[in-house]
Amino acid sequence: MHGESLVEIPDKKHKSAFASIPSGFNMANFLVSSVHDMKNSVSLLICGLDKVLTSAEAAKLSSHAELVQMNHEAKRINNRLIQLLTLYKLGQKIYPFDPQYVCLDDFLRTIVAQYTQLLEFHGVQIEVRVNPDLYWYFDEDLISGVIGSAVNNTMRFARHRILLSAAECDGKLMLRVEDDGDGYPAEFLEKNSNVMQSVDFHGGSTGLGLYFSAMAARMHRNQGMQGDLCLENGGALRGACFVLRLP
């Protein structure tokens, strides 16, 4: 939202406005409107970098590697901001949950297209396995955030390959993000039995991505069933597996 005016205070009244913060002052409003504002800037940043990187001369630049990495970091920030906004809305019970029938083939390809260049750079190959006729009913934006954040995570640990797959399994859609890395540490998998408790603000990982993913999975319900999330080791590439199941 351009020109979001919640935090804009006219210059002339700067001091007095701050001296008398209205009684309705709400830190959450400032945070939310700032996140919106940041999202707009990050969007432009991403589009700008995308443009530079798709140009023919880009690969010849000495700073090409740095640009690719910058683009990736900007996308990470964008994903994080979306997750924060979404969680805020879920908390306020105003998230516009909007499931639709989605073609999984298109869905996964669109996600993968964002990471191809970076992965190529790191010598990691990403592969999609899905039946082109597979359709499922879910909130595309939410789940794209979940899978995107899983791919983001897995690319730090994959050696040579990442595999994204979707298939129907026992009346549910099973989405898997797998790699050929060392897999999740044992203590992480133990804690994983309750993803919601794994948020650790003091540790290196905020757990935001996992928390977001678990919330997004749970939003999906059908005929008494609920979506869920599970982390495991093994799978087709003998590494870490991020498994999302949606009813």
Next chain:
Amino acid sequence: MNINPLDLSNSAALNFSGKNILVIDDFMEMRNVLRDILCNCGADIKKMQMAANGSEAIAWMKKVKYNVVLCDLNLGHGKNGQQVLEEAKYQSLIDPSCLWIMITAEKTVDAVAGTAEYQPDTYLLKPITEASLRVRLSKIWGKKEVFAEIHKAMKQRDYPKALSLCDQRMVSHKTYAADLLRTKCDLLLAAGEYDHAKNVLEKILGARDFPWAKAALAKILLKKNDLAAAKNILEETVEANPAYLEAQDLLTHTLQVMGDLESARNVLERTLKFSPNSAIRQKNLGAVSMKLGKLEDAERAFRKSVSLAENSVLRTADAYLGLAKVCSANKNPEQALKTLEQLKKNFAADNVCVMALAIEGMVHHQCGNEQKAKQIAEQIGQSIATGNLHPDSDGTLEIARLLINAGDKGQAIKLLQDEIKKNPESAALLHDVAEVFDEAGMGEEGRQLIETSRQEAMLIMNRGVLLISKGQYEEALSAMREACAAMPANMRVLLNLAYVIITYMQKNGATPELINEARHSLRTANELSPGEPRFIRLTAALKELTALK
């Protein structure tokens, strides 16, 4: 099945040749970004125009027929993206085949607050990438093609054709099966085939809890006047899917019809948390709050509605009228009159002007300016008496309100009684009429008048049917004709007349005159309330008779 992820061009083959494209965004950087992405997708830069705001966009659309429009929802000052789309569709600046993509910074239902016919084809969240645009464009293009003929048949109200097209496409275009099934249900509802629709919906709900299918079931229950059951199913639906606003709106409507205004207000407040920028819902909140005596809340909601609709071609006079009334009730006559002035500048329709005039009279009455109030009351009273005015239900109520307080009381009572006779079964109308009597200090007398009119109307309405059941066909026919003359705008009377004529013909044989009379009666009833199940049944019976003849 190893697929090269870079190869998006195959699944999303786009053909831009000869296609005109308009990009609407208030930020130059964004316009440039979108232009570059479109060019990468194969669009021709010479066939692309850029607009920085709504006025520029409308000006371009008047000159060029666009095939694709990419529009940011937030355009800074002036019209927003939704209002640009509404104006473009309202003025037919774009064809139904034009693909409109709304771009938003975040997912919000505010964007979809408009009615279905003014919704964009799809939304895209920022940042837009080439991959996301390609996939979305090809999907919507395909969908437009599949639905083009169906929509055409729908527009011509050729429901059987539209339905058979839906069934065909469901087999040939599996990609869009879910959308086609939903459209099929909409069509069955529009055609009044409720039992068939119910069967299909229940089968669908057996496999997945679609909120739209539940809302459709509720619509059928509402048509059958089973308010309690409709309320139950809608409450269940919004509990599980609070963001599905169509169900929230249906629930508000149901509660209002049931007369449970307090609950209706709660649902509206809840819905507005999702869509604070919906002018229609703010207006409804104003009206309900006012009925509940919450004048400050009402004023705030009406004001918000007026300002939200400022740039919209779809704005209505209701919010202005409500605001004027609430200002007057809040002892602020100057503001009320100012609002009515504004209204007159923006709306010229006859029934709006009459209503505004009646409310103006009431403003004068409420602030003690009896002379002015009387003058206006007399002016309107005369126009009514000479048959020059044909106000709608809301207009009649406002006129009666003024006349009963500052004009000819008898004329006001007659107006209200006639209105009840048109629709004696509407709880909401009876409630509104009682309110007019209450305000004029005629509470008890008013209640009796209402009850008498209601009973009279019900009696007349059913007399013909009763006589038929006794086998008195001739008497039934003349009774219903009399009823129709007394209550020409009562849907039930019209349907009963058709029923009596048809039954008479089944007994005594058909004549062209009777067939015409029945047909005319049915047509008028359907104009008053389209798609009533009885209308469908009677039309079928009449068709059978004409076929026999």
